Amino acid sequence: MNRSSAPNAPALQPAEEIKRLQRCINDLVSVLALPAMWTGSEPSHIARTLLDSLLGILRLDLVYIRLKEAVTEAPIEMVRLAESGPLPEDPVAIGEVISRCLGDDPRQWSGPVRCPLGDGMLSLVPLRLGLYGEMGMMAAGSWRADFPGQTDMLLLSVAANQAVIGLQEARLLAEQKRVAGELDQRVAERTRALAAANEELSRSEARKDAILSSALDCIVTMDHEGRITEFNPAAEHTFGYRRDAVLGRQLADVIIPSSLREQHHRGFARYLTTGEARVLGRRVELTAMRADGSEFPVELTITRIPMDGPPSFTGYLRDITERKRSEEALRRSEASLVEAQRLSSTGTFSWRVATDDFTWSEQTYRIFELDPAVPVTLDLLGSRLHPEDMPSFQQMLDRQRDEGGDFEHEHRLQMPDRSVRYLHLVAHATRDREGQLKYIGWVQDVTERRLAEAALGKARADLAHVARVSSLGALTASIAHEVNQPLSGIITNAGTCLRMLAADPPNLDGASETARRILRDGHRATEVITRLRALFSRRQAAVEAVDLNEATQEVIALSLSELQRNRVVLRSEFADDLPPVTGDRVQLQQVILNLLLNASDAMSGVSDRPRELVIRTEPDERDGVRVSIRDAGIGMEPPEMDRLFEPFYTTKPGGMGIGLSVSRSIIESHNGRLWAAPNDGPGATFAFSIPGGAGPES
Amino acid sequence: MSAGRKLVSVVDDDESVRESLPDLLREFGFDAEAFPSAEDFLASDALNRTKCLILDIAMPGMSGPDLQRELTRRGTNLPIVFITAQDDGSIRNSLLAKGASDVLFKPFGDAALRDALDAALRR
Numbered sequence: 012m013n014r015s016s017a018p019n020a021p022a023l024q025p026a027e028e029i030k031r032l033q034r035c036i037n038d039l040v041s042v043l044a045l046p047a048m049w050t051g052s053e054p055s056h057i058a059r060t061l062l063d064s065l066l067g068i069l070r071l072d073l074v075y076i077r078l079k080e081a082v083t084e085a086p087i088e089m090v091r092l093a094e095s096g097p098l099p100e101d102p103v104a105i106g107e108v109i110s111r112c113l114g115d116d117p118r119q120w121s122g123p124v125r126c127p128l129g130d131g132m133l134s135l136v137p138l139r140l141g142l143y144g145e146m147g148m149m150a151a152g153s154w155r156a157d158f159p160g161q162t163d164m165l166l167l168s169v170a171a172n173q174a175v176i177g178l179q180e181a182r183l184l185a186e187q188k189r190v191a192g193e194l195d196q197r198v199a200e201r202t203r204a205l206a207a208a209n210e211e212l213s214r215s216e217a218r219k220d221a222i223l224s225s226a227l228d229c230i231v232t233m234d235h236e237g238r239i240t241e242f243n244p245a246a247e248h249t250f251g252y253r254r255d256a257v258l259g260r261q262l263a264d265v266i267i268p269s270s271l272r273e274q275h276h277r278g279f280a281r282y283l284t285t286g287e288a289r290v291l292g293r294r295v296e297l298t299a300m301r302a303d304g305s306e307f308p309v310e311l312t313i314t315r316i317p318m319d320g321p322p323s324f325t326g327y328l329r330d331i332t333e334r335k336r337s338e339e340a341l342r343r344s345e346a347s348l349v350e351a352q353r354l355s356s357t358g359t360f361s362w363r364v365a366t367d368d369f370t371w372s373e374q375t376y377r378i379f380e381l382d383p384a385v386p387v388t389l390d391l392l393g394s395r396l397h398p399e400d401m402p403s404f405q406q407m408l409d410r411q412r413d414e415g416g417d418f419e420h421e422h423r424l425q426m427p428d429r430s431v432r433y434l435h436l437v438a439h440a441t442r443d444r445e446g447q448l449k450y451i452g453w454v455q456d457v458t459e460r461r462l463a464e465a466a467l468g469k470a471r472a473d474l475a476h477v478a479r480v481s482s483l484g485a486l487t488a489s490i491a492h493e494v495n496q497p498l499s500g501i502i503t504n505a506g507t508c509l510r511m512l513a514a515d516p517p518n519l520d521g522a523s524e525t526a527r528r529i530l531r532d533g534h535r536a537t538e539v540i541t542r543l544r545a546l547f548s549r550r551q552a553a554v555e556a557v558d559l560n561e562a563t564q565e566v567i568a569l570s571l572s573e574l575q576r577n578r579v580v581l582r583s584e585f586a587d588d589l590p591p592v593t594g595d596r597v598q599l600q601q602v603i604l605n606l607l608l609n610a611s612d613a614m615s616g617v618s619d620r621p622r623e624l625v626i627r628t629e630p631d632e633r634d635g636v637r638v639s640i641r642d643a644g645i646g647m648e649p650p651e652m653d654r655l656f657e658p659f660y661t662t663k664p665g666g667m668g669i670g671l672s673v674s675r676s677i678i679e680s681h682n683g684r685l686w687a688a689p690n691d692g693p694g695a696t697f698a699f700s701i702p703g704g705a706g707p708e709s
Numbered sequence: 710m711s712a713g714r715k716l717v718s719v720v721d722d723d724e725s726v727r728e729s730l731p732d733l734l735r736e737f738g739f740d741a742e743a744f745p746s747a748e749d750f751l752a753s754d755a756l757n758r759t760k761c762l763i764l765d766i767a768m769p770g771m772s773g774p775d776l777q778r779e780l781t782r783r784g785t786n787l788p789i790v791f792i793t794a795q796d797d798g799s800i801r802n803s804l805l806a807k808g809a810s811d812v813l814f815k816p817f818g819d820a821a822l823r824d825a826l827d828a829a830l831r832r
Contacts, residue, residue, distance in 0.1 A: 492767070495794035499815035500725035503733050506819030510736040525732065532725055576767045576795070 035162040038068045042170045049177040054078055055087055057177045062091040065170055069163055072154050075109055078147040081182055098129050109150050113137050117144030123159055134158045138171040146178055229328040233262045235321035249330050251302035268300040308335045356456035364412050364448040378456045397423035415440050415448045433461040492572040493539045497532035504528045542569055545597055556591040559628050559636050566603045577611045584627040592636050592701045594681045602674040606640040606697045613644025631700045639698035646695050652687050714740040716758045720750045721765035747771035761829045766793040788829035
């Protein structure tokens with residue numbers, strides 16, 4: 012205060028001094044009150060009210076403020092002039108003048124300067140805002156010569172300080188506002204993001220719902236306490252529960268049969284305490300329970316839902332009743348295939364030709380009596396092959412390696428105990444992806460069949476024998492005639508011979524002649540007996556070349572007197588160029604005899620026409636021989652003809668009905684054919700044909 | 710063919726019978742002729758001279774019994790001894806009932822034949 016009582020200041024009266032001091036105090040109070048007005052205001056508003064207040068309080072002619080750029084605001088330059096002044100209110104122009112007067116460095120400013128402005132000299136007081144003017148500057152000017160007085164300087168410096176406080180507050184506020192704005196913005200952004208996330212979430216929820224409701228699998232989710240948190244429509248349908256009814260309930264109580272519940276609890280508890288899971292992430296099959304208590308097989312996959320917090324789980328369940336049933340059916344079908352292979356003694360095999368890899372079914376191993384663990388090789392196969400069948404088997408292998416077509420083959424096995432098995436194999440040729448030849452086929456143990464066929468052959472031979480004996484029985488009279496005729500000659504001649512020798516003189520020439528006749532008739536009788544013995548003998552079928560003309564002639568010789576007795580007129584027409592057939596002579600003669608006697612019997616009741624019987628041999632169209640026997644008998648209707656060849660069918664009283672059926676089986680065993688046909692005229696024709704050179708089946 | 714000897718005719722389709730039987734009949738003291746069929750015998754002049762006929766039963770064409778019926782029909786009273794290689798008793802009875810003198814089954818001995826001829830010629 013003392014310093015400010017400048018010597019040049021006029022001395023005042025004490026009353027005036029008191030008034031001045033009072034005014035100063037008032038002004039000071041006004042200035043000090045400014046920050047209260049500025050609360051919440053912006054710097055520009057602070058600057059403006061500050062300038063207006065100072066202009067009025069200090070009766071200044073000019074007051075100027077320049078605020079530096081701050082974070083939140085652009086630089087502010089503002090000027091206020093007394094109303095009566097000559098200066099234009101142009102802050103920029105005035106600012107330039109002031110800067111020129113004061114210099115650019117606020118730290119150099121020391122006090123009031125005189126500054127030429129317009130037409131006059133302005134007393135100008137520079138004021139730093141902030142300690143180093145970092146906030147800006149202010150300048151107060153007056154044309155008055157006594158400016159600035161002590162109270163002016165006091166008021167101005169207080170005002171500058173107040174301004175700094177106010178501006179700092181404003182700036183702080185602005186900064187707060189900016190931060191708050193930023194926060195708001197961040198909050199808004201975050202809110203937007205959240206909204207988007209929510210939307211995404213709800214879309215994903217919707218998607219989850221869609222998946223849950225349309226999934227074919229049952230989807231059941233469970234929280235860490237084992238409570239059901241989701242139960243999709245497939246689960247509702249499968250288990251027979253409404254979703255609402257099971258949410259929140261213990262999963263174990265709802266879908267796990269009581270017998271398995273304990274196990275489930277243990278496993279769940281173990282997982283929660285140790286994290287060890289036996290079912291997690293794996294596909295397991297177990298038994299589930301429906302609302303009605305019925306149990307059914309399910310396939311279950313449990314995954315842990317990847318979320319923070321207590322674990323929760325999703326279970327995917329599928330009712331596999333059908334699959335189980337199919338599997339069971341498949342298993343049964345496989346089992347029955349194995350059984351079928353066993354029962355039918357049929358095994359399967361494959362043969363990869365390039366590598367000679369063989370694959371055998373269980374039954375094939377069984378047929379060969381080999382250990383299924385041993386891989387099949389050609390050597391192993393060879394060890395079981397019957398030695399006699401080895402060449403043909405090797406031939407078959409060689410042929411099939413080259414030809415690559417389907418084939419059938421029959422061969423025998425010789426087992427370690429020397430027993431023999433008959434195998435029939437059928438194979439189908441295929442090519443694999445690389446074009447390699449591979450055979451797939453089946454092999455059947457036909458031993459039983461072959462043995463049965465052999466037994467059948469023997470039975471047939473026995474039956475043929477019976478038939479022969481029975482047909483020869485019909486020939487008894489004829490045979491007696493055939494034998495008795497020469498015997499009769501022998502006896503008669505012997506009697507004559509004795510008488511001639513006993514005469515006196517003995518008739519030696521006559522005796523010689525009769526003895527010669529005895530010899531001839533003796534040979535004749537022997538021939539008959541030999542022929543009969545051949546026909547009566549029980550023997551296995553023989554295979555030889557047979558001249559059917561000769562064989563037929565012998566049969567005719569045996570039965571001629573029988574035919575004669577029946578008044579049958581026999582005409583034979585034998586072809587000259589008949590090829591021989593291969594077969595059993597006696598069996599074929601039996602057939603001819605049978606047909607001959609049948610023809611004779613068929614005519615026994617005929618008296619209105621000759622009982623003509625034509626027996627004919629001729630080559631047939633297929634290099635074979637046909638023998639036909641045509642009668643003029645009662646004939647027969649086609650339906651009857653069909654039955655003729657049935658065993659035990661007979662039209663004759665006292666007939667056994669095996670003649671024709673045995674005859675047919677004999678001819679068929681010679682690969683031939685036996686048939687009957689009605690004649691154009693009366694009677695019927697029976698005929699058989701046998702291919703040339705073909706032998707009978709063994 | 711000596712005079713005073715009785716003619717015995719043989720009808721049989723078997724050649725060995727036709728060969729051997731006449732020689733034996735001649736040794737017995739008969740005259741003998743042989744024919745291969747009934748038709749041949751009927752056509753011959755031996756029919757009227759024959760005192761006894763030895764006749765086979767089964768022959769092609771006319772059989773022995775057929776010839777017997779024919780002779781009966783013609784009113785001749787020729788004794789007939791049937792011979793047959795077929796051992797059938799029913800035929801024997803039926804032929805005897807129709808007037809046959811005897812039926813011999815082949816083979817027969819010379820004594821049996823002699824007895825049968827003697828008996829036939831006594832009728």
